[in-house]
Amino acid sequence: MIAWRYLRAKKSEGGVSTMTWISVIGIALAVFALIATLAVRAGFRAEFVDTILGSNAHVTYYSVPYEDDLGNINRAITDYTEVSERLRAVDGVVRAAPLIRAQVIAAFNGRNAGVQVLGIEKDNLLDLPRINDPETGMGDIDRFDEGIAMGAGVARMLGVGVGDQVRLISPDGVKTPFGTSPRVSVYEVTYVFTAGRYDIDQTRVYMPFVEAQSYFNRDGVADEIEIITQDPEGLDRVMPGLWDAAGSQGQFLTWKQASGAFLRALEVEDNVMFVLLSVLVLIATMNIVSGLIMLVKNKGRDIGILRTIGLTEGSVLRVFFICGTSVGVIGTVIGVILGCLFAIYIDPIFALVNRISGGGVWDPSIRGIYYLPALLQVKDVVTAVALSLFLSCVITIFPARRAARMNPVEALRHE
Known part of the structure; x- marks a missing residue:
């Protein structure tokens, strides 16, 4: 009181x-x-x-460098189907999918933009929540096998809409007696996504895996295998099993390491x-x-x-x-x-x-x-x-x- x-x-x-x-x-x-x-x-x-986990792999598998038949140092994964199955069988792993990753130039109506192309199978693309989002995406993702999926930032820079035909130009094309000629292909934009990250939307393009193998001269191989886990924050419990499944021929990069800084x-x-x-x-x-x-x-x-x-x-x-x-x-x-x-x-x-x-x-x-x-x-x-x-x-x-x-x-x- x-x-x-x-x-x-x-x-x-x-x-x-x-x-x-x-x-x-x-x-x-x-x-x-x-x-x-x-x-x-x-x-x-x-x-x-x-945004990292919704549009990227939780863990990425790479092959250790080896010398191919021509004497070149190579990191391509030739047995990607078998490796994917072994990694998928690890407790705590939801999905393991092979990928093709490369840089190209996208062109449309006189506009150009450097983009990163990821070759991925349709079912694996549908499992990415930030990409397969009906509220933010435009177009029909079910038609992905008929064309390509493009980030909203890339589409905005090029002035591209769903249904437009975009040229992809790769400097590493067909080898001729006069040198390597650029490879140019035209693809329909069937889907435009917004991943929620500016850097992803401004650079990323998805292409069907088989088409990417053909376009980038990766027949029968994959560049990497992306792994999705049940608990991305608790990777310490999954990594020992992944190392055992990979053996001595594999290397891993986790999302925490990639974004650690x-x-x-x-x-x-x-x-x-x-x-x-x-x-x-x-x-x-x-x-x-x-x-x-x-x-x-x-x-x-x-x-x-x-x-x-x-x-x-x-x-x-x-x-x-x-x-x-x-x-x-x-x-x-x-x-x-x-x-x-x-x-x-x-x-x-x-x-x-x-x-x-x-x-x-x-x-x-x-x-x-x-x-x-x-x-x-x-x-x-x-x-x-x-x-x-x-x-x-x-x-x-x-x-x-x-x-x-x-x-x-x-x-x-x-x-």
Whole structure:
């Protein structure tokens, strides 16, 4: 009761109402910033990983380099069917499919673009969730065997639509007595996909596996085998079985290794941001100290009277401890509400900011994905709440102890 009266007392009555509100607002904004940052951090990583796993192999198998009949160093997989079956039989593997991978030039109506062509069987293409998405894709993916599937970015650069005929030009074509002549073939664009990643949509084209073998002079061989697992985050449990199935002739590259530098950079950035925002919360809770010190100074006479009529040091300490922690709790609750609302409604908020700024706030060519994601996780909210309440409690102890140890004689000497 005493703590509540002190908190809502006006300045003319010896209270610190203004300082109390400043403390509440500061803590609320700090907690809001911490939760919003943690949500965006988690959302960005989840979206980035999802775009990787939704359109790429979880593990890629390569053949170790060997010398072919002509004395050239080769990495082509000649027994790809047998190897695929062995890899597919490993516990935890969902699919193992051979691929052809090559670089060509795509041309349409005078426009050219360098693209990466992946030769893949139709059934395996249908298993890629980011590619086979009816909501974002255009055309008929079931007609994939009749043409090619193209990324939306490539289609936009070339001005291509579904049904258009695109020329693919490969510099490694037919060998003649006068040298190697480029190979040029025309294919119908039967499907246009959006993988959610700018770099994939801007460069990738899928071609039927058999056609890719013929076009790139890979008859009877594959360049690699892509492996999809049940738990891409838990590859450590699957890799021993894959190594056993591959034997001494195989090598593997996991999605974590391929994107390891970026994921490590994200982790370092996450840790730095958490430390900086924790300092922001600490600075916000320091306002509680200022408010309580002023409150103790203004309430010196009251403390002396309370101690004279029998209130113990512990009781006085609890009065001012409740004052400080109440400010921390109220600010934390407000910050949690604001942070959760920001994470939930980030799309309309970001759209409004983008509209006010005239567009161009989020450049997918730099950040890789097309929008700012946010993933609200319980553990992030709990972390922010625990940090704020812990700092509020620790900071409050010092001015509360000062009030409890005040000598009642000295407090009432001049009254």
